[in-house]
Amino acid sequence: MKLATFTHAGSTRIGIVTDNGIIDLAAAKPDLPTEMIAFLEAGDAAMKAARSASGSLIPTADVILEAPVLKPGKVMAIGLNYGDHVVESGLETPEHQIWFTKAPSSIVGDGADVLKPAVSDLIDWEAELCIIIGKRARNVPRDRAHEVIAGYCCGNDISVRDWQLRTPQFTLGKSFDTHGPLGPWLTTADEVGDPHTLDIKCFVNGEQRQSSNTKNLIFDCFDQIEELTKAMTLEPGDVIFTGTPGGVGGAMKPMQFLKVGDTVRVEISKLGALENTLVAEDTTPQIG
Ligand code: ZN
Secondary structure, three states: OEEEEEEEOOEEEEEEEEOOEEEEHHHHOOOOOOOHHHHHHOHHHHHHHHHOOOOOEEOHHHOEEEOOOOOOOOEEEEEOOEHHHHHHOOOOOOOOOEEEEOOHHHEEOOOOEEEEOOOOOOEEOOEEEEEEEOOOEOOOOHHHHHHHEEEEEEEEOOEEHHHHHOOOOOOHHHOOOOOEEEEEEEEEHHHHOOOOOOEEEEEEOOEEEEEEEHHHEOOOHHHHHHHHHHHOOEOOOOEEEOOOOOOOHHHOOOOOOOOOOOEEEEEEOOOEEEEEEEEEOOOOOOOO
16 A cells, blocks of 8 residues: 655645555545554554545646654665765775664655755765654564654755854754655555565756665665664654665765755555655845
């Protein structure tokens, strides 16, 4: 099942993506929560009810797709998690998982503008498989990690390289507004099957820049959940960016970065494609 958060006729709600349009769950199953985190918190019963929904179709062309989770409680991201990206970064394969956060306010959906900030010209792409957590999780061993995953989607860990690397903490350079595109929708874990067999590609203005497969993850999805839940409770709707393969702009010779007007497309097997275009930031102070 493919679960989308979408806006139609002025209201934002969740639905099921089908070949014939989006089943509007608010109309088809009015007892279900209409917001993704509340829906995930409602657990297996809500998921089962959604699977039985039919009718109430809205043409896909008539909706705006939003990020599947509009405001995740946490967005955790791992660094240096594909061998070719470690090599292109000139670094050693990490002994421990390298975790940083992206601000939840960086999340946007498929088709949303990505802002080119005035303060940097070093804006880079990172195609990533993203996990969306479905169940509250703490101290989850690797062999049970699959139980807490609601599903997966494409992500783009947009990175402001100078801001990322000029201090020991990545957080600010990874957290600019709109620099966490996520989508186009959540594909449930049962439909994906093994998450470690998926082709992952990134294109900039139609030119391929990254091409790998999630079998090449150094720490796989289940390792990541085991490690994170040793430290913190993961909650429904939390998002994990699982790392990017080789082919980022900062490692190209010469280096290449995104410019206003560039379109970045992330494609992952079974999950669809996520496409966003860079637009110049408005630097007018905003207060209140
Ligand atoms: Zn990344």
